Amino acid sequence: MKKNHVSIERLPLRPRGKSANARFGKLDIVLFIILLVYAIIIIFPFYNAFLISVSPEYVYNETPLLLWPRDLTIASYTSVFQNENLWSGFRITMVLLVLGTAYQMFFTIITGYALSRSNWFGKNFLMNMILVTMFFGGGLIPYYYLITSLNLHDKIWVMIIPGAIDTFNMLLMRNYFQSLPKELEESARIDGANDIQIFVKVYLPLALPMIATVGLFFAVGNWNSWYNAMLFIKTPSLWPLQFVLRNLIITGSSNIEGTITSPETYSQGLVMASIFFTIVPMMCFYPFLQRFFIKGIVVGAIKG
């Protein structure tokens, strides 16, 4: 640990008007332009995709680079909102989001806390056990067998239960708990608190930033998950949103021989509208949550 690290609570600002030039120099303008261009590069695909989602098909076919809206239409979005699969995908993903995130957070946090405490019976055993799994795995087929014998095929639980603990997030929690001063525990014990109270009343509240961060990571992971569904879920009403989206994007541009009841060939408009359907919820929540996780990940990584 560097000896002169500053506590993260006091983010010092560059002193204004003192030694640094108060007026904006050439360098500032250059920086401004570079960052502006960078931000535009990030935003532009969204803008362009949005334009496509509100343009009719022939406009897209005729203009490669859509810069301004032309002949706007909401036909794509109407189609999207009528697509039953997307809605059921949305419902399923919401369930995964709420149930799954809570479930994962619970187990990850208690494990992280346990491993952050020193010198208890079995700690090293557990730590080593986890360490080995970070490198070695049996692969997909035994996992498949496992799911079969647990009778989880084609059930929504197959997307929730196997995700109980994410090793990376658990380590983040562990590091965070470790970074909190030991004196807290000692003084709590002196005051007569037992283990449960120390955990719940002392450490948990202090770890809120990290908990929020980890919760966000899990939430985003659940929102974006599709792999387990592809392998184990047959019933279309149980498909999560990203999986439905992936099918839309791929079939929108494929041309399989010999098909009779091929699904409607979706134009790019529908694909883009579907993409926005899945992104917009995230875009709404994102700016507010951004504060939390920046704090959290910083502390978790630096103090680790």
Add this chain to the structure above:
Amino acid sequence: MDNVLIAKKQSRAHDLKKKVGRSKFLILLGLPAVAFYFIFCYIPMYGILMAFTYYYPKRGILGSLFTSFVGFKNFDTIFKDPYFWQVLGNTVFIGLGKIIISFVAALLVALLLNEIRMRMFKKSVQIIVTFPHFLSWVVVAGFVNLFFVTDGAINGVIQLFGGQPIDFLRNGPFFITLLFGSDIWKEAGWGSIIYLATMAGISPELYEAADIDGATRLQKIWHITLPSIRPTAILLLILSVGGILSAGFDQIFNLYNPLVYNVADILDTYIYRSQFNDNVNAGVTTAIGLFKSVVSFILVLSVDRIAKLSGERGII
């Protein structure tokens, strides 16, 4: 003498009992983890044994082990296939490239954001550029396809300037560029967070002292800002080296196509395709996976050892 030994043993047992008693709550907390890792990681782990068989689904893993054990033949098949070495080369190239490029990109972004003085602008830019990290590669690949397709936006611009359209998605070198580029687009903002926070934590006295010495801004960056992130960077480096051989399955899986297999195939996509599309026997694909695990493990151990030797703290 015996009495002393017995006494020692007894006291050790006594200590142990005490320890267990003290740890009751923590053991309780740790039990779910034990169960979880056991069920979902260790039980499937015996699948590693598949690497030494010619696998028949109906006979199961043990059944195949007993009836069609092939020893190291699967590894022999793999190592003799020139395409495997190409895939391995791709994996190392892409994995290493990503680590370096994303590090440089994240660092640059952090520096830029650190140096800019307009606070509102800085905050807004930060919010914007960290957002793509949260998108799934399904969506980002959709964007990439949209833009870099033959008569897409980028080629439209190129043609506007009189150039010939470029086949980004199907031309090897350009595809690799796209891989790195889209990775930067998605992750640079996110990766810069840690470095930015570290930089913000630098004590301002250092900068003041440098000003007194008459340092230019660039010199300040080189001598103060950059060294401050060294421990963080090394830590992240160690963490990511273990993942070199993984090199980003999700991204490549969603972006690649048969024309670029020879440069874009990484171990994971190769395993996936062999297993599910080309129907290579599961024994062989497991062998590849085992190879990957072993090498990754050795890599992490080595890098950790090197880091420890050069004075930094390791992670193992």
Add this chain to the structure above:
Amino acid sequence: MEKKKLLLITPTLLALLLPAMLLSSCDGSAKEDEYDGDKLIVSLRNLYFDAWSGGDNYTDYIENNFKLKLGLSNYSWADWTTQVNGAINGNNVEDVFHFNLDSYNFASTYEYWVEGEIIKALPEDMSAWPHIQSLLANTSNIDALTIDGKMYGIPIAKNIKNPETTFAPFTYVYRRDWARDLGVYQENDVYTWEQFNALIHAFNLRLQNDPNMVAAIGDVEWGFPSVTNFYKDSPHCFTKNSSDEVVSNFHSAKYVEGLNVAKDMVARQYYYQNQYSSKDGEMNKRYAAQKLGILYENLSYTNYNKLRTDYIRNYPAVDVDDATAIMKVKGPDGKFALEGTENWFSMTFFDAEISDNKQKKVLDLMDWLLSEDGTRFAMYGIEGYDYDMINNEPVLKDVDEYKNKTNGAKYLRYMTTLGYDTLSYDPLVNQDSLTIVNDWTAEMSEARENNQMRIFEEDPEVRWLSSPLKNQHSGRMLSNANSYVTQYAFNNLTNIEAYYSQLNRDPWESVLAEINAKLG
């Protein structure tokens, strides 16, 4: 350090031994027949089931009559192969499942599954199911699929009424109206090679006056370069030379001749410059946006109908018949050229663990659906309720209502046939499009009989041959060769030697040697 190591190794070893014993009970025992009341429970999975999952009146009718309880599911289009292989490797297949079997995956799937006792053979005596028996008898190259005299699945017939149509509808659709305007139109859309070239040339000149147009001709992405059809003997890797020896198609003089023609056309800018890098479906869209004069495409009913629908919807002022005319082109040898295919696509398989009784009952259902009664049921429904027989022809009572109903029997029928035979009286089908496609097929069949047609295909003997090096490499060899062909045509490889040297990076010699040795 030692203690630590011990702590590391012990859990691992323990963990490895225990569950291995636990899960060893997971072996392949036979699946017992299970009943729901008096109905036998069967699980069926097929790509074409789409989102249908039973519950309609017609499925109920079938379930009651055949005493079956159907558990239905489908595959997602993009992951069909993954899902089937995942289920097979995880020992979790449905009773009746569906897979895209083709020559390139034959050895690693069909053969492997037979050897591993994963799929169940059909009964030796199929006389109890005459329709299926006849379907099998008409299946092209069924010998390739017969192992030790047994069939292990049902190849799904494309057109059960016309099994002799063993060519694919990969051909040209073009702007007849533009051709007429430019004075290069030929009667009945039949063009000799010279006339075809004149047409392309005229379309190329037309570019100067039409800002929207991008090129005279475009090929569907996987079909470039289509002009090689008129030269090559085989659509894939292998062909036979005059001494009946198996050689590389891509190295052959005939192929290279056609390839040079393509290169020349590209040089003259007849082909759209972005042809090289088009993604799936893009060339089709360009034609639908009036950017191309000629499109080479798989003109199945579905695709052809979509083109016509696009024109009707987007450009009502254009005559759709003229905008989507099917062109018939004769090569330099004066004959039409079409790619030969099997007359079936994908196969229905039975899980090896199901009982003979279950297999028989499913076969009963399949056979009935192929019979006249069953077909009429799948197409129209129940007599007296959905339709009446008037002059010996079924007439729907309420077409609109019918279009909005789900008829499960129709989906179930896809387990044995793709249903091209019923398109002509399917109320949901656009008869205009269908008529045009059928007329074209009939015309081409007739040309074939009159020796006006050259069908090029890979010799079935070679195509279905299973040998280690071929199995391991030919898939990759094919996709590599196709990319070199494109690079050569678009001048990324400037001369033919560069093309050959790229090709030779793959193990052609050893694969061919092995093939020839096996064929003797």
